[in-house]
Amino acid sequence: MHENPTLLPSSPSTTNFIPNALCFGRNFPAAGLPCRLDVLPTELAVSVSESSVEAVPLDRLAVKSGGFDHDHLILSWTADGDKRQLFVKDPVVIASLAALTHAEVSRHIARSIKGASRTRKATKIWIWLTMASIMAILAGLWAASDVLVQMAVHRIPIEWEHTVGESARQQVLMGQRVITEGPAVNAVQNMIRRLAGRLHGSPYRFEVTVVRNETVNAMALPGGSVIVYTGLLKQADSPEEVAGVLAHELSHVVLRHGMESMVQSVGLMTMVMVVLGNQQGVIGALERLGIQITTLKFSREKETAADLHGLHLLNEAHISPAGMIAFFKRLAKNEGTPIALLSTHPMSAERAARLSREASSLPMTSPTPFDVDWTAVKASL
Amino acid sequence: MKSEILYPGAFPMVRIELASGESVKAESGAMVACSPTIDVDSKMEGGFLGALSRKVLSGEKFFFQTLRATRGLGEVLLAPTVPGDILVFELDGMNEYLVQKDGFLAGADGIKIESKMQSLSRGLLGGEGLFILKISGKGPLVLNSFGAIHTVTLQPDQEYIIDNSHLVAWTATTSYNIEKAAAGWIASLTSGEGFVCRFRGPGMVYIQSRNPRGFGSWVRQFLPTAE
Numbered sequence: 001m002h003e004n005p006t007l008l009p010s011s012p013s014t015t016n017f018i019p020n021a022l023c024f025g026r027n028f029p030a031a032g033l034p035c036r037l038d039v040l041p042t043e044l045a046v047s048v049s050e051s052s053v054e055a056v057p058l059d060r061l062a063v064k065s066g067g068f069d070h071d072h073l074i075l076s077w078t079a080d081g082d083k084r085q086l087f088v089k090d091p092v093v094i095a096s097l098a099a100l101t102h103a104e105v106s107r108h109i110a111r112s113i114k115g116a117s118r119t120r121k122a123t124k125i126w127i128w129l130t131m132a133s134i135m136a137i138l139a140g141l142w143a144a145s146d147v148l149v150q151m152a153v154h155r156i157p158i159e160w161e162h163t164v165g166e167s168a169r170q171q172v173l174m175g176q177r178v179i180t181e182g183p184a185v186n187a188v189q190n191m192i193r194r195l196a197g198r199l200h201g202s203p204y205r206f207e208v209t210v211v212r213n214e215t216v217n218a219m220a221l222p223g224g225s226v227i228v229y230t231g232l233l234k235q236a237d238s239p240e241e242v243a244g245v246l247a248h249e250l251s252h253v254v255l256r257h258g259m260e261s262m263v264q265s266v267g268l269m270t271m272v273m274v275v276l277g278n279q280q281g282v283i284g285a286l287e288r289l290g291i292q293i294t295t296l297k298f299s300r301e302k303e304t305a306a307d308l309h310g311l312h313l314l315n316e317a318h319i320s321p322a323g324m325i326a327f328f329k330r331l332a333k334n335e336g337t338p339i340a341l342l343s344t345h346p347m348s349a350e351r352a353a354r355l356s357r358e359a360s361s362l363p364m365t366s367p368t369p370f371d372v373d374w375t376a377v378k379a380s381l
Numbered sequence: 382m383k384s385e386i387l388y389p390g391a392f393p394m395v396r397i398e399l400a401s402g403e404s405v406k407a408e409s410g411a412m413v414a415c416s417p418t419i420d421v422d423s424k425m426e427g428g429f430l431g432a433l434s435r436k437v438l439s440g441e442k443f444f445f446q447t448l449r450a451t452r453g454l455g456e457v458l459l460a461p462t463v464p465g466d467i468l469v470f471e472l473d474g475m476n477e478y479l480v481q482k483d484g485f486l487a488g489a490d491g492i493k494i495e496s497k498m499q500s501l502s503r504g505l506l507g508g509e510g511l512f513i514l515k516i517s518g519k520g521p522l523v524l525n526s527f528g529a530i531h532t533v534t535l536q537p538d539q540e541y542i543i544d545n546s547h548l549v550a551w552t553a554t555t556s557y558n559i560e561k562a563a564a565g566w567i568a569s570l571t572s573g574e575g576f577v578c579r580f581r582g583p584g585m586v587y588i589q590s591r592n593p594r595g596f597g598s599w600v601r602q603f604l605p606t607a608e
Contacts, residue, residue, distance in 0.1 A: 019473075019474075019475055021475070022475050022476060022554060024536070024537050024554070024582070024583035024584075025537070026536065030532075030534030030535065030536075030583070030584065030585050031476055031552055031584065031585045032475070032476060032552070032554060032583065032584065034473050034474075034475040034476075066554075066556055067553050067554060067556070068477070068479055068497070068515070068553040068555075068556070069497070069553070072553070072554065076537065083536075083537050083538070084537075085537040085583055087554050087583075
């Protein structure tokens with residue numbers, strides 16, 4: 001290969017031979033021979049070197065546009081039975097060709113230039129249309145992503161939710177002290193039974209685990225596993241307050257909020273895969289993300305939805321919603337203190353007020369109090 | 382800048398000698414080894430947006446690296462990712478080359494690289510994607526392929542039909558159309574050829590003897606599947 005310190009020589013060698021076109025023909029290199037084209041009034045002077053000049057009369061010339069971007073002018077003629085082609089891109093040469101007064105040639109050139117610019121314009125329009133439609137599709141997908149998430153989650157079999165929930169449950173319970181019997185376990189199981197009994201036709205099996213932990217927290221995992229911390233039970237003044245939190249958590253499960261958030265976090269492609277039926281492998285991805293579900297924050301809309309669903313659930317189970325509202329109000333006052341339930345469920349006076357409003361519009365049912373000695377339950381912890 | 386292809390065949394490398402002050406543009410990650418006189422700096426050819434468009438649109442790596450012999454003469458060893466030939470040729474400043482993404486390995490610093498959008502039918506059916514690289518300028522250009530590189534030379538108006546997955550590069554003086562491999566749609570798809578490119582001269586077309594996509598699906602059958 002040649003040695004060239006700058007690699008961008010401004011003029012080749014010492015001669016005046018500066019190529020401005022590529023010449024093709026039977027005896028020329030396949031990639032074309034750089035040559036020089038000079039436009040004279042009646043003919044073209046084509047030189048492949050300084051000493052060899054071929055004169056091509058304008059009458060023998062055929063003109064068209066071509067090349068990858070339609071930015072080449074192709075001049076063809078026959079010399080000694082050999083078809084020659086000249087590819088010109090240099091705008092100066094094209095301008096001097098267009099300025100020729102030779103009627104036939106200038107008409108061809110004008111037509112070629114017009115044709116080429118039309119093709120280029122059409123290509124540009126196509127490019128813009130393609131870009132615009134891709135943008136529109138992306139925007140549409142963005143706008144419809146919630147619907148897509150729901151569609152995808154709908155396609156996930158309940159057994160998968162159990163698998164995902166179970167792996168999350170094991171992660172949460174790792175290193176925790178589980179209470180398997182006693183008044184607290186009985187009381188919480190009774191609450192879950194009463195609430196779940198009102199969820200007609202629900203495919204979920206709700207199972208509750210009580211964990212000895214001073215953190216004020218409770219969570220319901222996909223598939224129906226419920227985990228209650230003793231810290232929460234100690235904070236509650238009545239069983240209705242605990243039932244209120246549980247109703248809210250069960251609502252997250254029934255509304256499949258956990259699955260939706262997980263699918264959202266694994267991305268659009270997974271959603272598309274699930275919707276299109278290619279569900280293999282998704283379960284693995286979801287399982288790996290299982291632990292995240294326990295620290296997942298739901299959107300404000302999802303929290304509100306779970307609040308309202310929970311409220312209706314309490315009402316149907318004949319549990320007084322006053323406990324739920326009172327408990328939320330009390331937690332709202334504690335905002336700023338490190339209570340785990342608050343970090344995932346931000347409480348606000350506004351939220352309690354909305355619940356009160358909503359509760360007053362519910363059809364009146366006579367609440368049946370829990371048959372449990374709450375003081376004894378708390379004392380047992 | 383002098384270059385030499387080492388170990389020609391399936392697993393070649395290219396050794397490039399740079400005089401003091403010379404530099405070479407290479408695909409990022411292509412450098413195998415170099416003299417201590419060589420400085421590596423990554424450079425976004427065509428500015429940030431140009432680099433971004435090349436990355437996003439043509440799938441080409443975001444950065445090219447520039448290897449510069451700042452402290453005296455030195456040498457650089459470069460190798461492509463896939464097994465296959467390396468081809469070095471000289472750009473004369475007149476000819477422009479269109480290169481399928483991944484085909485570019487290295488080039489003299491005076492070579493200009495742009496992303497070009499193809500027409501919709503070529504882009505969607507051609508198999509090289511909607512965007513390809515247009516390489517112009519003067520100096521040596523180093524291409525790499527999957528398998529061996531075969532050169533097809535076309536006289537003016539001579540036609541040749543090439544399976545689109547086997548394209549590496551072609552000169553801008555050639556033109557091509559995408560068409561079905563067989564007369565009917567069913568035959569086109571069942572023949573396993575699908576779409577082909579009908580090239581028309583004059584110019585050169587460089588093709589690779591192996592089809593990366595075909596190789597990919599062949600390998601896939603041996604990969605253990607997730608339970």
